[in-house]
Amino acid sequence: MCGIVGYVGRRSCAEVLIDALSKLEYRGYDSAGIAVFEQGQIRMRKSKGRLADLSEQMKHTGIPQGNAGIGHTRWATHGEPSDLNSHPHRGGRYVTLVHNGIIENFRELKQRLTEAGRSFVSDTDTEVAAQLLDQNYAGDPLAAIAKTMEQIRGSFALGILFSDFPDTVYAVRRESPLIVGAGEGESFIASDVPAILKYTKNYYLLEHDEIAVLDRNGIRFFDMQSNPLEKQLMTADWDMDAAEKQGYEHFMLKEIHEQPEAIRRTVLPRVANGLPDLSECGITKENIRDFRNIYIVACGTAMHAGMVGKNVIEKLAGVPVIVDIASEFRYRSPLIGAGDLIIIISQSGETADSLAAMRLAKQLGAKTLAVVNAKGSSIAREADMLIYTHAGPEIAVASTKAYMVQIAVMYLFAFELALSRGTITEETCRRLTAQLLEMPAVITEILARKDALKEIAGSLLKAESLLYIGRGLDYALSMEGSLKLKEISYIHSEAYAAGELKHGTISLIYPGMPVIAVDTQKALHEKTVSNIKEVKARGAVTILVCGDSYQPEADIADHCFRLPETADDQLMPMPAVVPLQLIAYYTAVLRGNDVDKPRNLAKSVTVE
Numbered sequence: 001m002c003g004i005v006g007y008v009g010r011r012s013c014a015e016v017l018i019d020a021l022s023k024l025e026y027r028g029y030d031s032a033g034i035a036v037f038e039q040g041q042i043r044m045r046k047s048k049g050r051l052a053d054l055s056e057q058m059k060h061t062g063i064p065q066g067n068a069g070i071g072h073t074r075w076a077t078h079g080e081p082s083d084l085n086s087h088p089h090r091g092g093r094y095v096t097l098v099h100n101g102i103i104e105n106f107r108e109l110k111q112r113l114t115e116a117g118r119s120f121v122s123d124t125d126t127e128v129a130a131q132l133l134d135q136n137y138a139g140d141p142l143a144a145i146a147k148t149m150e151q152i153r154g155s156f157a158l159g160i161l162f163s164d165f166p167d168t169v170y171a172v173r174r175e176s177p178l179i180v181g182a183g184e185g186e187s188f189i190a191s192d193v194p195a196i197l198k199y200t201k202n203y204y205l206l207e208h209d210e211i212a213v214l215d216r217n218g219i220r221f222f223d224m225q226s227n228p229l230e231k232q233l234m235t236a237d238w239d240m241d242a243a244e245k246q247g248y249e250h251f252m253l254k255e256i257h258e259q260p261e262a263i264r265r266t267v268l269p270r271v272a273n274g275l276p277d278l279s280e281c282g283i284t285k286e287n288i289r290d291f292r293n294i295y296i297v298a299c300g301t302a303m304h305a306g307m308v309g310k311n312v313i314e315k316l317a318g319v320p321v322i323v324d325i326a327s328e329f330r331y332r333s334p335l336i337g338a339g340d341l342i343i344i345i346s347q348s349g350e351t352a353d354s355l356a357a358m359r360l361a362k363q364l365g366a367k368t369l370a371v372v373n374a375k376g377s378s379i380a381r382e383a384d385m386l387i388y389t390h391a392g393p394e395i396a397v398a399s400t401k402a403y404m405v406q407i408a409v410m411y412l413f414a415f416e417l418a419l420s421r422g423t424i425t426e427e428t429c430r431r432l433t434a435q436l437l438e439m440p441a442v443i444t445e446i447l448a449r450k451d452a453l454k455e456i457a458g459s460l461l462k463a464e465s466l467l468y469i470g471r472g473l474d475y476a477l478s479m480e481g482s483l484k485l486k487e488i489s490y491i492h493s494e495a496y497a498a499g500e501l502k503h504g505t506i507s508l509i510y511p512g513m514p515v516i517a518v519d520t521q522k523a524l525h526e527k528t529v530s531n532i533k534e535v536k537a538r539g540a541v542t543i544l545v546c547g548d549s550y551q552p553e554a555d556i557a558d559h560c561f562r563l564p565e566t567a568d569d570q571l572m573p574m575p576a577v578v579p580l581q582l583i584a585y586y587t588a589v590l591r592g593n594d595v596d597k598p599r600n601l602a603k604s605v606t607v608e
């Protein structure tokens with residue numbers, strides 16, 4: 001989704017804005033622009049395409065010279081990607097702004113503004129906000145912002161320049177995230193922390209309906225009645241390296257390699273005396289023992305982590321778990337209420353549907369537990385209980401290390417819940433916890449064999465479509481493997497419960513069609529093998545991801561990648577997802593795709 005930055009200081013503002021925007025590229029965008037105060041005048045540059053296109057354009061149009069301004073990367077919602085629709089947008093004489101989010105009532109506002117004689121040059125909802133703010137402006141920016149906030153509906157974050165107030169940046173938000181960075185003699189606004197890490201680790205979280213004013217004297221905060229606010233300064237625990245590629249060709253590859261460390265950071269602090277201990281997250285045996293049903297609600301990869309959670313929680317703790325897609329859950333009158341627990345899983349903590357689902361569940365009386373990576377995000381702040389995953393910043397749009405730690409948390413939670421309910425013994429819990437702690441070493445061993453996966457990826461390049469099949473946990477994993485391949489390689493694929501194939505989908509198999517079979521669950525092994533044979537008999541090229549004790553019959557697998565079987569089958573999704581991630585990664589690389597920023601996708605989906 002769109003990225004916002006703003007700067008006031010002594011450096012060349014245009015340079016800072018472009019650099020900061022480059023750290024938000026991961027969010028996905030199709031155009032970019034900046035506006036800078038140059039000797040009291042606002043100079044704007046914007047362009048369809050990448051930041052490189054904007055920089056190229058500025059070689060001809062000139063780089064605005066000044067020390068204060070705003071910048072934006074746009075992910076098109078209202079109006080096609082074009083120079084005209086790119087931000088910043090002007091509203092009449094006084095206002096220039098950038099916007100992340102959606103103004104829901106923009107149509108009616110546009111009509112009213114048009115009737116009042118205002119004209120529009122773009123198709124965006126953003127220009128409506130700019131014109132409205134300009135109409136409301138009568139010399140006092142705070143009053144104009146407050147009045148505008150009363151009139152617009154939706155989720156949005158705005159970075160604003162008023163031509164009457166040179167070298168000053170205003171910011172306000174409702175729902176969409178925005179932070180305010182506090183450096184030495186300079187200040188920033190940004191949609192996310194990585195944008196400012198090069199300059200400062202200190203930042204404030206702007207809350208809903210709060211206004212920030214950045215000028216040469218520093219940063220001030222106000223409420224909607226123009227009362228000054230005191231806010232708590234926070235310090236990012238990520239450093240610059242975390243947001244850099246550090247020699248890897250892509251962020252995705254770097255993040256895949258960071259998985260062992262991410263598991264250690266997430267799991268180690270939550271283990272005491274060999275047993276899970278989630279007390280620092282507000283979770284005790286007493287307050288989780290008695291839930292009637294558990295709902296896990298999330299989107300995309302995070303939802304797939306929930307599928308793994310469902311399997312292990314039901315098996316170990318014996319509590320029914322319903323996994324739901326957040327955008328479905330929120331609109332289908334879910335039967336959730338007091339006595340139920342809803343677990344919201346989200347890397348960004350800002351996914352609009354997941355946040356709305358959590359709020360709905362709260363209204364209905366359920367307890368909420370958030371499993372979130374981004375510190376201080378909306379979902380993290382609003383949940384009753386919170387388990388942070390410590391993956392560090394995930395920059396690649398395709399989620400890898402965040403998924404890994406999400407499932408690590410699912411295990412910790414399932415172990416704790418099962419122990420509290422007496423459905424597993426302390427001894428079993430210790431054994432499983434010890435195996436979880438061994439996972440970083442197991443994954444490191446798999447990463448060392450990544451070349452074999454590059455070779456397998458090479459065999460998929462020409463495929464038009466493929467299937468991922470598996471049973472139980474392997475099916476949950478197949479869903480994630482398939483999504484990973486789709487989103488970055490642009491090859492169509494589908495994940496199927498292996499036993500369901502013959503109820504229709506097997507008719508898709510044609511000679512040469514690749515089928516990736518995940519077979520790590522011993523209890524289901526024979527059944528899965530039968531399904532693999534069925535597709536093989538119809539000409540499929542089979543790629544088998546299985547445990548190292550399994551000796552596949554000579555004719556069952558065209559390619560085989562073995563996983564160390566050091567742990568209980570239930571933990572196999574942790575090592576088994578790694579080859580699936582790497583197959584997707586290498587396929588996308590070999591097809592020449594933009595791996596970290598796949599087309600049409602945004603990292604953080606803050607609109608419906």
Ligand code: AGP
Pocket residue numbers: 299300301302345346347348349350351354397398399400487602603604605
């Ligand atoms: C994963 O590779 C995707 N980019 C996407 O499915 C993502 O997991 C989903 O949008 C949820 O995001 P969240 O974890 O930030 O809520």
